[in-house]
Amino acid sequence: MYSKFDYEDVLNEEVIDLSELFRSIFKNIKLIIVLCILFGVGGFFGTKLLIAPTYTASTSIYLTPQISESGSLDYNSQMANSKLVTNAVNLLTQNNIMSEVAKDVGLESASTVKNFVSVTNESDTEIITISATTTDPKLSKDIANDTVSTFIRTMQKNLNVRNIEVVDKAKLSYVPSGPNVKKNTLLAIMVGFVLGCGYAVMKFLLDNRLRTKEEAEKYLGIPVFCEIPEL
Structure with a gap:
């Protein structure tokens, strides 16, 4: 003390x-x-x-709510659509989707494509944004657009989900997003x-x-x- x-x-x-x-x-x-x-x-x-410059291309999809037979949008339809949005965010980067994209754009593996892709969902909306970031602006655009088209095709074929609409396609941009x-x-x-x-x-x-x-x-x-x- x-x-x-x-x-x-x-x-x-x-x-x-x-x-x-x-x-x-x-x-x-x-x-x-x-x-x-x-x-x-x-x-x-x-x-x-x-550090090589990187280029980002983004596209968005919208999951339209299912309308009931009466022509109204009920609570159950809204909840089902919200769950579908959450599942879609996870399914977009699954190996089966990424493998198809890798073949289409000429990359070696699904993991390579997955490293380039990011998927986000705007809060309180059914809009999902898919972004691809690479050192090649054309490759970024192709990956983003092909990911969406492959996802929509797979969802329609395997799960009969047909309420997915493309809001805005990825565009070619030569303005670097990084570093x-x-x-x-x-x-x-x-x-x-x-x-x-x-x-x-x-x-x-x-x-x-x-x-x-x-x-x-x-x-x-x-x-x-x-x-x-x-x-």
């Missing part, structure tokens, strides 16, 4: 340590800035020159900042010199009678 005076001394030591720590970081601010600039430039040009140059540059700058601050902190923690009269008295426990000025 600390006494009242001991506890106050500990607090004072922590405040002094923190102030010295921030002072040490400030002393190395030039190094930190240089590291941020170097890492930022490296992140920018590394992203531009070393994110700004994001990578900012991340690189953050790495440079962390490394610079880490160097300053380690330098401070490993520095055991007594730099002032007060530090010498506190560490040695004896008074200092004289000091030689720094010339």
